[in-house]
Amino acid sequence: MADKSRVCSVWVGSETGILKGVSLAKKQAFNFCEMNCLSRDQEVCVLCWGDAQETEVLVGCSNGEVKTFSTEKGLFTETRQCGQSDEGKFTGLAVADSALVTSVESGLVKVWKEGVTKPVEINAGRSVCRMRQNASQRHHVATGGKENGLKVWDLERPDVPVFTAKNVRNDWLDLRVPEWVRDLAFIPDSEKIVTCTGHHQVRVYDPASPQRRPVLEAQFGEHPLTALALPAGSPCVVVGNTQGQLAMIDLRKGLVRGCLKGLAGGVRELQCHPSLPLVASCGLDRFLRIHSLDDRSLQHKVYLKSRLNCVLLSSRDLEACPEAVTAEAEVAAAEEEGEDEEDAVWDTMETVTEKTRKCRKADRGDEGAEEKSTKKRKVKK
Amino acid sequence: MDTESHEKLQEKKKKQKKKMTKQKKPKRSPEENEPQEAVKEPENLDKDSQPVFPPTFSVSEIKNKQRRHIMFMKFKQEKRKAKMALKKKIKKQREALGDKAPPKPVPKTIENQRIYDETTVDPEDEEVAFDEGTDEFSAYFNRLTSPKVLITTSDRPRGRTVRFCEQLATIIPNAHVYYRRGLALKKIIPQCIARDFSYLMVINEDRKVPNGLVLCHLPDGPTAHFKVSGVRLRKELKRRGKDPTDHSPEVILNNFTTRLGHSLGRMFAALFPHDPQFVGRQVATFHNQRDFIFFRFHRYIFRNEKKVGIQELGPRFTLKLRSLQKGTFDSKFGEYEWVHKRHEMDSSRRKFHL
Numbered sequence: 001m002a003d004k005s006r007v008c009s010v011w012v013g014s015e016t017g018i019l020k021g022v023s024l025a026k027k028q029a030f031n032f033c034e035m036n037c038l039s040r041d042q043e044v045c046v047l048c049w050g051d052a053q054e055t056e057v058l059v060g061c062s063n064g065e066v067k068t069f070s071t072e073k074g075l076f077t078e079t080r081q082c083g084q085s086d087e088g089k090f091t092g093l094a095v096a097d098s099a100l101v102t103s104v105e106s107g108l109v110k111v112w113k114e115g116v117t118k119p120v121e122i123n124a125g126r127s128v129c130r131m132r133q134n135a136s137q138r139h140h141v142a143t144g145g146k147e148n149g150l151k152v153w154d155l156e157r158p159d160v161p162v163f164t165a166k167n168v169r170n171d172w173l174d175l176r177v178p179e180w181v182r183d184l185a186f187i188p189d190s191e192k193i194v195t196c197t198g199h200h201q202v203r204v205y206d207p208a209s210p211q212r213r214p215v216l217e218a219q220f221g222e223h224p225l226t227a228l229a230l231p232a233g234s235p236c237v238v239v240g241n242t243q244g245q246l247a248m249i250d251l252r253k254g255l256v257r258g259c260l261k262g263l264a265g266g267v268r269e270l271q272c273h274p275s276l277p278l279v280a281s282c283g284l285d286r287f288l289r290i291h292s293l294d295d296r297s298l299q300h301k302v303y304l305k306s307r308l309n310c311v312l313l314s315s316r317d318l319e320a321c322p323e324a325v326t327a328e329a330e331v332a333a334a335e336e337e338g339e340d341e342e343d344a345v346w347d348t349m350e351t352v353t354e355k356t357r358k359c360r361k362a363d364r365g366d367e368g369a370e371e372k373s374t375k376k377r378k379v380k381k
Numbered sequence: 382m383d384t385e386s387h388e389k390l391q392e393k394k395k396k397q398k399k400k401m402t403k404q405k406k407p408k409r410s411p412e413e414n415e416p417q418e419a420v421k422e423p424e425n426l427d428k429d430s431q432p433v434f435p436p437t438f439s440v441s442e443i444k445n446k447q448r449r450h451i452m453f454m455k456f457k458q459e460k461r462k463a464k465m466a467l468k469k470k471i472k473k474q475r476e477a478l479g480d481k482a483p484p485k486p487v488p489k490t491i492e493n494q495r496i497y498d499e500t501t502v503d504p505e506d507e508e509v510a511f512d513e514g515t516d517e518f519s520a521y522f523n524r525l526t527s528p529k530v531l532i533t534t535s536d537r538p539r540g541r542t543v544r545f546c547e548q549l550a551t552i553i554p555n556a557h558v559y560y561r562r563g564l565a566l567k568k569i570i571p572q573c574i575a576r577d578f579s580y581l582m583v584i585n586e587d588r589k590v591p592n593g594l595v596l597c598h599l600p601d602g603p604t605a606h607f608k609v610s611g612v613r614l615r616k617e618l619k620r621r622g623k624d625p626t627d628h629s630p631e632v633i634l635n636n637f638t639t640r641l642g643h644s645l646g647r648m649f650a651a652l653f654p655h656d657p658q659f660v661g662r663q664v665a666t667f668h669n670q671r672d673f674i675f676f677r678f679h680r681y682i683f684r685n686e687k688k689v690g691i692q693e694l695g696p697r698f699t700l701k702l703r704s705l706q707k708g709t710f711d712s713k714f715g716e717y718e719w720v721h722k723r724h725e726m727d728s729s730r731r732k733f734h735l
Contacts, residue, residue, distance in 0.1 A: 016512055031508070040515045198714060224714055242716045261725055264734075266707070266716035284707060284718040286500065286640060303499045305508045305640070307718070 001074030004030045008071070009318045010290075011057055012282055013044025014306035019059055019069060022288060022302055024318050029288075029302055032069065032076075045090040047312040054314050058100070060090035066100065082112055082119075091145075092131025096138045096155055103131035103143060111155055122158040124151060134186045142193055144181025150195055150205055165205050166212040183228040185237070187251075194251065196225035196239050202249055218254030220247050229270035229279055231293050238279050238293070240267025246281060248293065260291045262298050268308060274315045282308035290318070491671065496732045500640040513643065517602035521579070521651040528652055530556040530580040531573055536563045539589040544614055546584055548696045552665065552678050554629050554654055556582075566595075566710050574599055580652060581710070584609070594700060597710045598648060603718065604710045605648060607674075607700040614696050622680050622692030628661020629654045630678070635668040641719055642669060642735040645702065663694070672733045674700040702735065 008021030008030065017040065018033045041063040050056030050068055056077075057069040064083035067076050080100070083090070088105025095101070100112040107128050110119035124131075125148035134140040139155045140162065150165035168177050180198035187194060192215070193205045200221050203214035223241040230237055231248075236257060240246045244263030247256050265285030272279045277293040284307050290300040440456060443449040475482045487493070502509055513519075520526045530553050532546050538561070550556040566583065573581055578599055585593030591612055597604040615621060632653050637646035649667045662682060668675045678695030705719040706712070719734075726734060 016508065016515070018508065038511050226716070242714075243720050244717065244722075264720060264722065264726070265718045284716060305506065306512050 001032070002072065003074075005032065005069075005071045005074035009314045009316065010280055010288065011047060011312040011314075012288055012304060012308050013047050013059060013310040014304065014308050015043045016040065016306040017042030017044060017061065018306060019044060019047075019057070020304055021071075022304075024290070024300055027300075027302075029304055032074065041085065043089075044309050046093040047310045048093040048095065049312065050095060054316075057312065058093055058095070060093045060102065062089045064090075066090075066093065066102065080112070082110065083108075091128050092133075092141070092143070094131070094133035094141060096133065096141075099155075101131070101133065101141060101155065103128050103141075105129070105145075107145065107148070109141065109143060109153065111158075120155075120158055122153055122155075124148070124153065124161075129181060130183045132184055132186065135188060136186075140186075142184055142186065144184050144195055146180045146198070147178065148181070149179055150181055150184060150193060152193070152207060163205075163207040164212065165214070168213055168217070180224070182224060182226050185228050185230050187230060194228065194230070194237050196228045196237075198224035198226075200225055200241065202228075202237065202239060202254070204251060216251065216254050218249055218256075220249060220256060221245055227267045227270040227281070229272040231272040231277060231279065232274055233277075234293075236293075238270055238272065240270050240281060240283070242266040244283060244285065246270070246279075246291070248296075258296050260296050260298075262289055262291070262301070263287075269310045271311050271313045273313050273318065276318070278313075278318065280311050280313055282311040284308075491731055494731045496729065498639050498732075498734070501638050502640055502643050509640070509643075513647070516644075516647075517598055517600070518647045518651050520600070521655075522647070524655060526579055527654055528553075528555060528579045529577060530582055530652060531569075531578045532556055532558045532582045532584070533561045533569075534583065534591075535585045536561050538584075538586050541589055541612070541614065542584055542586040542591045545591050545612060545696060545698075548615055549582075549584075551625055552630070552695045553652055554627065566597075570597070570599070570709050591698075595710065596648065598651065599709065601708060603644065603648065604706045604708070604715070605645065606703045606706070606712075608703055609698055609700055611699040612696065613698070615694070618693055618697070620692070622694045625663055625678065625680070625694045626661050628658040628663055629656065630661065630663040630665045631657040631659070633664060633666040633668075635666065635670075637667075637669050637735060639735060641702075641705065644705065644718075645674075645735065669735050672701060672735050674702070674735070676700065 005021055007023040007026060009024055010022040012020045012022060014020060017038050018031050020029055020031055022029045041061070042065070043062040044059055045062050046060040048058045050058045055071055057071060059067045059069055061067065063085045064081055064087070066080045066082045068078040069075070070077050082100065082102045083104055087108060090102060091105055092103040093101070096111070098114055101109065102112065103109040103124065105127060107123060107125045109122040109124050109128070109131060111122075112119045124143040125145055127145035127148055128143045129145040131141055131143045134142070140152055141155065142150060142152045144150045149167060151161040152163040154162050167179050171177050178199060181195045182198050184193055184195040186192075191206065191208045193207070194202065195205070196202050200219055200223060202218045202220060202225065204216040206215045209215060220239060221241050221243075223243045223245075225239045225241045227240040228237060235251045236248050237251055238246060238248050238260070240263070244265050244267060246260035246263060246267065248258050248260070249255070250257050260279070263281060263283060263285060265283050267281055267283045270279055270281050278290055278299065279293055280288065280290050282288050286304055286307055288302045288304055288308065288311065289298060291297065292299050440449060440452045443452060521528065532550055534542050534546060538546075546558045550558045566581070570581065580599060581597040583595040584591045585595070587593075591609050594607040594609050595604060596607070615624070630653060632650055634646040634649060637643055646667070653665065663678070663680050666675075666677045666679070668677070676699070677693060677697050679691045679693050681689050681691045683689055702719075703721050704717055706715045706717050708715050726732070
């Protein structure tokens with residue numbers, strides 16, 4: 001189990017309660033759960049990294065439990081009860097200074113500190129569809145929901161939001177425009193927040209500016225936008241709607257830059273890789289897809305038998321051969337164990353020129369491969 | 382080029398004088414071409430029995446339509462002859478070998494060549510079994526509820542649609558037909574749930590002909606939207622049996638192999654009561670082929686152990702899935718599990734999704 005979980009670079013949570021790890025290098029998906037005690041009330045609602053080194057995954061389930069999964073060990077290490085099932089499912093999970101921040105559909109945002117049984121509660125409105133944390137200022141979180149506009153909260157002052165967004169002006173018939181924030185994200189290196197709504201609008205808010213209304217508004221499609229992701233480096237946002245249409249929208253003018261094709265069902269969550277131009281999407285059609293943002297082509301498509309709710313990408317290179325990690329471990333062990341034997345074998349063996357790892361894997365047996373790699377390392381040293 | 386066109390002109394003239402159908406002409410002309418070419422065109426190096434053309438010549442380069450047509454017909458005839466010769470050869474070889482002949486090659490059909498779908502359900506898969514065991518239809522399959530169907534149409538239906546609904550109500554046990562009265566589906570659904578209906582079936586009509594079907598599983602179940610075609614009412618069927626009785630029919634679901642197909646199959650199965658009454662000898666078949674679902678309703682009788690007689694009763698129609706939406710009917714704000722996207726999904730003739 002441990003070696004399987006170390007290899008996985010994409011983590012996906014499903015409606016059946018199974019945490020799935022996908023290794024793109026090996027093109028395999030692994031289920032991390034006990035098949036006997038599966039139940040629908042353990043449906044995975046949110047996933048988040050438990051720490052900055054990405055060794056722990058926090059899994060929020062629909063019955064109010066938050067489970068900690070260790071990627072090193074491949075097991076669930078801890079379970080905390082962070083809410084009741086009558087409050088609604090989890091809509092956001094974050095870690096701020098060793099405190100766990102959870103939000104549920106009924107509008108309560110709770111901060112669970114270590115050692116304290118009762119959490120600090122923030123009432124964020126009537127309904128909260130999404131709660132996200134600011135990556136640079138970890139004590140700021142933003143919430144938004146149905147008929148509940150964007151609000152930015154400071155966890156140290158839970159009474160009053162730092163920023164409350166105002167609804168746009170009445171439309172041309174002088175009717176109030178309904179608002180329904182489905183997903184939001186903090187734009188890095190600034191205080192701006194981009195939200196996507198159930199009325200197919202993408203809005204950018206700037207708390208630094210004096211206006212509380214959106215700074216930019218763009219429309220896409222005719223169906224509710226359910227997911228949002230910000231790629232690294234470019235002033236774009238990737239949005240997905242309930243019909244499986246993914247689009248990249250430029251935030252400078254609000255124009256659609258291009259669509260990503262391939263999805264057949266509604267998008268549940270999108271995540272962009274922190275450094276590479278890749279976006280992972282998961283949805284109701286039971287597939288995990290990874291698209292490249294440069295040429296909008298599909299890089300990977302993995303069938304994962306249950307409907308998928310959330311996806312989490314690790315910051316390391318997704319297709320990095322995990323053999324680098326395992327080969328080094330093997331090499332260290334081999335070196336410690338039998339150096340003399342190997343000396344004798346090397347003397348009898350012919351000299352070999354530098355070969356790439358791929359050739360090594362294809363032709364030789366395991367022992368020969370190990371020895372060659374040890375030989376390489378010895379030469380280099 | 383001049384000499385070639387001259388030759389063709391001569392050929393053409395000969396053919397126009399005598400009739401085109403005589404087969405000897407195409408044979409004669411290449412032979413005649415040869416001596417002429419030998420005399421007039423010492424440049425042409427190829428001395429086959431075929432008319433000599435430069436290597437990159439194709440029939441489409443001839444600008445004159447009549448000549449082009451003649452050359453093309455010749456080309457096709459030669460091709461056909463070669464094909465017949467090959468067939469005869471193979472047949473002779475086969476007869477010569479007798480019993481030792483290799484088995485006949487299976488002809489390729491679109492179903493044979495179907496691209497393998499990775500979502501095809503493996504019967505022993507635990508995860509899929511768990512998923513199906515706890516999905517929206519589990520209440521029906523665990524015998525906690527029995528089906529009750531509400532059949533209605535789009536507003537102001539006309540003749541064929543009304544009769545179609547009535548006939549459907551006779552086939553599906555415990556089905557009730559109600560007039561739509563311009564009511565919104567989102568308002569009908571809570572009332573149906575309160576009255577314990579398990580399915581809402583809405584037949585959409587266009588220009589007096591049913592062309593769409595919305596099948597909504599009721600407490601919180603998926604909504605499937607189909608395109609309906611090929612509707613034949615009872616009196617349009619030839620050699621049909623007498624009207625169907627009230628006995629619950631058996632249900633046959635053919636060829637629903639993928640995960641999406643499985644969900645649809647379960648949806649159709651949950652329309653009918655769990656226990657079929659074999660006394661009635663009636664069977665409803667949903668046959669999926671190339672993503673089209675053919676519905677037939679028959680009465681069968683076993684004449685002896687090997688022979689069965691069937692009579693078709695009831696209406697027949699064909700369905701094609703347009704979208705499957707999670708949750709009850711909400712086309713604007715609902716989340717879709719599967720949407721048919723023509724340009725992305727129909728690009729290959731051998732790829733099917735059900």
